[in-house]
Amino acid sequence: MSEPGGSPPSPWSDAALAAVLFAVDPAGTGGVAVRSFPGPVRDCWLGLVRGLLPAGSPCLRIPLHANDSRLLGGLDLAATLRAGRPVAERGLLADADGGVVELAMAERLAGSTAARLTAVLDAGEVVLERDGVAARTPTRFGVIALDEGVGDDEAMPEALLDRMAFHLELSGVGVRDVARASWMADDVLAARGRLAGVRVADDVAETLCALALALGIASIRGPILALRVIRAAAALAGRDDATDEDIAAAARLVLAPRATRLPVSESPPEEQETDPGDDSADDAERSPPDSADSDDAGSGDRPLDERVLAAAAAAMPQDVLDRLRQGLRRRSRARAPGKAGMAQHASLRGRPIGVRRGDPGPGVRLNVVETLRAAAPWQRVRRQGAASAAGGSIRVEVRRDDFRVTRFKHRSETTTIFVVDASGSSALHRLAEAKGAVELLLAACYVRRDRVALVAFRGRGAEVLLPPTRSLVRAKRSLASLPGGGGTPLAAGIDTATLLADGVRRRGGTPTIVLLTDGRANVARDGKGGRATAGQDALASARLMRAAQIRALLVDTSPNPQPSARELAQAMGALYLPLPYADAQTLSGAVQAAGTE
């Protein structure tokens, strides 16, 4: 038996272990999120999984552009036309029953697609209500999500990630680390047979929950998935009882990558771990067996917890630990769904709002189902005419009158980007006013279904605190954590906002920048102090912004309006609005008035 507290297994061997455990129970463990660039290592890993799946189990790849009718199913047009009656088509997710699906470029996956996937994963069936077809098809499968994201901003939708047991990071694994697999497809088959009979000691659920709390894992799916992984691990090892080794593996593979905070290191008696005692009090019948049959799970609860905790902590990659220490991880978590929100937005560009009669052409797509629907009532009449003319070889006769095209509503959404000066020169109460104004504007934006983003600059640079979003919850959170103080890197703030606005525009939205500052820059682009260069840099940035033709508004927040701010507004091509004694209400009113011009 290997020592769980010893040196942690190499990343590749853990990845290989995850692969085989996933193969043992694809639907139960939910899936594997593999974060890395495409390359030989990832290919090896994928090859490994495919090799381990029992022969004949489906392994389908879902491209990003898969639409609803391919994903969920719908009306099979070719067959419908051939048969002259509606023929339903099965979707990829129904076909994947008993196997796995591979999601390519999962970091670009739209939130709406992810939601369809999770609905099917949760229900264990595809509920289809499309194109006149209604069907429920049971399906159980595992998901391999290939996440090629770079940095914290690019991540796959959290809702899907949460349902997948394994989160792998293959970026750090070199080709030389790749070892031959130590399991064969036969082992997997044998383990599958054994899976249902695996017994897990009663206190394991407690250990997992305590550990999840210690690591700051909010979702309860973490421990639930870990428990399934323990079963798979025991089954794979050919045991009917789960051992500490299985538990440590599950903690390492499932819980460690989900951690959002460090466990209180090296000091075993934590608050959480005293809880099991209280727990048994409310459930008296359970406590005696707890201590009685835990002999094979180690000597008592606490040592097991410690060892499991150690295994999980050892598995957390060093950079994760560092990021955790800096509290960065948390922010990136909050930010991740923003990506999903934005991708969703892309589909809003051409929201179908119904169909109309008309010819298809460039930019106008024929809606085949609706066309068929329009043609359907006339078939009998037309067939009688056609039969006399051409021997009745046509099954469905469609005429030009029947053509229906989809109408898209191309609404360009407005995204208001607030650029807030959070530096020391904007005294703290001004920052509070700015926050208040932003909140009021958010409410207005919310009513209009617009998006809001927030950039703050202070100290040495600027930061996107809130990527374009419609979620008030997230907006509130990022505003609450907006600190003040430090230098005024005005140029960096303007640059970041311009970049963000450009991104908004490329997605089909209309950006408006609202800059709240007193115009007194004192940190230059390179992060160094100095009022003169800082001012010049800010003006240069402002001119770039003007060149990009972005609608902007500069709100001068200094107690006595400055010429420097006016100058800056001119350079930006922005409206200038001195609001020396503005409270949140006036500010928001002014911004709204300016925005509607």
Place this chain on the structure above:
Amino acid sequence: MPVVFPFSAIVGQDEMKTALLVAAVDPTVGGVLVFGDRGTGKSTAIRALAALLPKMRVVVGCAYHCDPAADVGALCADCRERQKKGIAAKTQSVPVPVVDLPLGATEDRVIGALDLERALTRGEKAFEPGLLARAHRGFLYIDEVNLLEDHLVDALLDVAASGENVVEREGLSVRHPARFVLVGSGNPEEGELRPQLLDRFGLSVEVKTPDDLPTRVKVVRLRDEFERDPAAFVARWKRKDGAVRQQIESARGALPSIALPDQAVEQAARLCMTLGTDGLRGELTLIRAARALAALEGRSQVEVSHLRRIAAPALRHRLRRDPLDESGSTARVQRAVEELFPT
């Protein structure tokens, strides 16, 4: 249909369970919105409720499962015709429909459309009822309601308000009753709900992941037991589920006779005035929900305790939208409750 997790085995989440039961007892409360963290058993609870509901009497062969005891106004065209002729309807007991509105559903399936099969094969123009028809007298469940396409939301809003689905497309002109309890769930991080849609929900519940160890352990244990042998697990909880079903049934029976003292009405009105909720819908929902709650608890009249318990779900989504009040609104309701109804 796969085996669903038993309602009575759901640990904690009392507010959500209460709200769902209230909606089951009195459909006029107007639906439940469940918003909250990932993995808190939102969909589980709703599907579990479906398995638990007492059966209902319907007219045999009616596509809209009309109520044999309903008055003419609430019947579909066929049943109305039949009643006019004075023919007694055959009836049968069926499970209350809990219809899923899955993401990716198309408009024709939701509101109903031309029956493609009959049109293509027989050249007949016939109406094929959609999900709204199927949900009549039952529940319409939308998971990830905040991701629902806008044009579907539009269709829903109209029907949910009028209780009738009017279809005018493809040369069809059909109207049929569609009264259903709207149940939605979602995660607020993935987008907000349109205010109009928000308003259609009678009760709104916020669910959070339990953060105490014993509860979490219990959740994990029960889930694990269920997954290993669903059938046995459901059998084990059958008695408790049966008790809940009994509770719903007797509460439904008692509902018309629950007394509503003037004092309770006054208190509800005062609470709504203090909170400044728009319109009367808040008061109505509050009173109806409190009455259903009293019926569930086997009381004979609405008491302050019922108002206290149901105030937050009935009112928190109706407060005038202060920007960012997502968590603040619950606190505001609670503060007002504490002020007006001190314990």
